[in-house]
Amino acid sequence: xxxxxxxxxxxxxxxxxxxxxxxxxxxxxxxxxxxxxxxxxxxxxxxxxxxxxxxxxxxxxxxxxxxxxxxxxxxxxxxxxxxxxxxxxxxxxxxxxxxxxxxxxxxxxxxxxxxxxxxxxxxxxxxxxxxxxxxxxxxxxxxxxxxxxxxxxxxxxxxxxxxxxxxxxxxxxxxxxxxxxxxxxxxxxxxxxxxxxxxxxxxxxxxxxxxxxx
Numbered sequence: 205x206x207x208x209x210x211x212x213x214x215x216x217x218x219x220x221x222x223x224x225x226x227x228x229x230x231x232x233x234x235x236x237x238x239x240x241x242x243x244x245x246x247x248x249x250x251x252x253x254x255x256x257x258x259x260x261x262x263x264x265x266x267x268x269x270x271x272x273x274x275x276x277x278x279x280x281x282x283x284x285x286x287x288x289x290x291x292x293x294x295x296x297x298x299x300x301x302x303x304x305x306x307x308x309x310x311x312x313x314x315x316x317x318x319x320x321x322x323x324x325x326x327x328x329x330x331x332x333x334x335x336x337x338x339x340x341x342x343x344x345x346x347x348x349x350x351x352x353x354x355x356x357x358x359x360x361x362x363x364x365x366x367x368x369x370x371x372x373x374x375x376x377x378x379x380x381x382x383x384x385x386x387x388x389x390x391x392x393x394x395x396x397x398x399x400x401x402x403x404x405x406x407x408x409x410x411x412x413x414x415x416x417x418x
Contacts, residue, residue, distance in 0.1 A: 258343075265342040268333055269350040276329045280358050283322040290318045298364035305383060309367050316365055323365060327375065330358070334377035344384065352385050360386075 287295065297312030316323060337344040348355075359366070359382040366375050 261341065261343040262346060264336060265344075265346045265350075268336050268342055269347050272333055272351050272355075276326070276333060277354065279322070279326050279329060283319060283326050284361075286319050286322050292316060292318050295361055295364055300360065300363050302386065305387070307363060307367060309364055311364060311368060314368070323362070326358075327362065327366070327378065330355075331375060331378050334381040338377045338380050344381065348385055348388060352389065356382065356385050356389050 286292075292315050294312055294314050294316045299310040299312075301308040336342040337347060359378060366379060370376070370379065
């Protein structure tokens with residue numbers, strides 16, 4: 205009886221092992237499929253999250269550009285009008301040189317206190333605007349296409365004040381965004397000049413004088 209029980213138990217475990225192996229083979233494709241589907245869902249979730257981030261960045265950029273056009277530009281116009289009315293010379297007489305991301309300024313006599321309130325109002329508004337793009341919340345490339353030219357022009361005009369009264373923390377977002385947009389604008393200008401030059405070269409015929417052997 206002892207031998208028969210042993211044989212029975214041994215066969216039972218062999219059969220159980222076989223069943224487990226068969227189930228393992230059968231479920232392996234299912235597990236792989238579920239794992240694949242899980243990875244696909246993760247990829248889709250990441251892609252959707254990325255699209256949502258881009259969508260939000262464009263939305264923020266559009267809102268900021270609208271605010272710039274409707275609120276900040278009128279403030280700039282008011283500043284420049286008062287600069288002309290008060291005959292402030294500090295901005296125009298200071299000599300600004302921008303080379304290789306470096307700004308050098310030879311400051312003129314500073315009479316900017318005559319328009320200090322208007323100047324600070326414009327600069328503080330532009331600093332808050334710039335923060336959205338330097339922080340990465342907004343899409344700066346889209347914003348550049350909308351208001352890049354007027355932004356660069358205004359900052360160039362205000363550089364004497366920004367460089368004299370700014371420091372490592374003050375006005376840093378304006379100057380950081382200006383650096384990016386100024387270089388992009390200069391590159392575009394050079395590309396347009398190159399294109400114009402290439403077109404002229406294409407149209408220019410090479411003229412020579414034939415020698416007697418030709």
